[in-house]
Amino acid sequence: MSEQAPGSVVFIGAGPGAADLITVRGLRLLRQAEVIIHDALQGDELAPEFPASALLVPVGKRCGHHSATQAEIHAHLLEHARAGRRVVRLKGGDPGVFGRLGEEIAHLEANAIPWSVVPGVTAAVASAAAAGFPLTHRGVTLAVTFLTGHCAEGRQADLRPFVATGATLCLYMGAKHLVATAAGLLAAGQSPATPVALVSRATQPGESIRVVELHELASGQVDTAALPTPLMTVVGEVVRQPGWRERLP
Ligand code: SAH
Secondary structure: OOOOOOOOEEEEEEEEEOOOOOOOOHHHHOOOOEHHHHHHHHHHHHHHOOOOOEEEEEEEOOEEEEEOOOOHHHHHHHHHHHHOOEEEEEOOOOOOOOOOOOHHHHHHOOOOOOOEEOOOHHHHHHHEEEEEEEEEEOOOOEEEEEEOOOOOHHHOOOOHHHHOOOOOEEEEEOOOHHHHHHHHHHOOOOOOOOOOEEOOOOOOOOOOOEEEEEHHOOOOOOOOOHHOOOEEEEOOOHHHOOOHHHHOO
């Protein structure tokens, strides 16, 4: 791949946290960046890789409060690209999975700024790898769904269409609403005995994995407030299968 052109933006997936889970391409472009606009989640682990000369623009978002609005992020992207700099927009996991990539691309397109995307290891696959189960398994599930556990304006999404597919469900965000989401899955027809993996801080210091059954989660028996974040919730029979279930807690 050619080097990044001046005056362009490259979106780079930083991966789930461990500094060596960024791609080789992502790391190469990161090391050439003149401006790095980065999220809070993964910026710290990769910080030693940032060129000393690069201008750092932290725009990290954390649950509950935003340190930069989306409009401010758009303004940073435009300002530095227009000044002819090589801009890296570093995002946790994969930029295209719950990362507001589409909005940032639309903004660059509207302003005729060239851009490209380097994919990253998204939290769902990193969590499954950390726990040691597959996301699909022949004869068990044919599909995997990445779903937000965040309820828009406090309203629970209709989960029936997702449950009906029998797909492994990977819930991003919404750790605070986990009990309600589990109850919603039961109401939508998911079997109460379905195993649920609660994977905290996958590939990061303090990684932890807990496996419960869906009905335990829905009935409030699990102290969800005590689960460290970021938290990935994987719902599906793939979590426990003969041969690998012994490895899980
Ligand atoms: N673009 C990111 C997701 C951003 S949404 C990606 O592709 O991974 C943020 C959510 O991702 C968190 O609320 C959490 O559910 C999940 N997440 C991110 N990093 C994680 C990690 N290391 N371990 C577990 N979950 C993680």
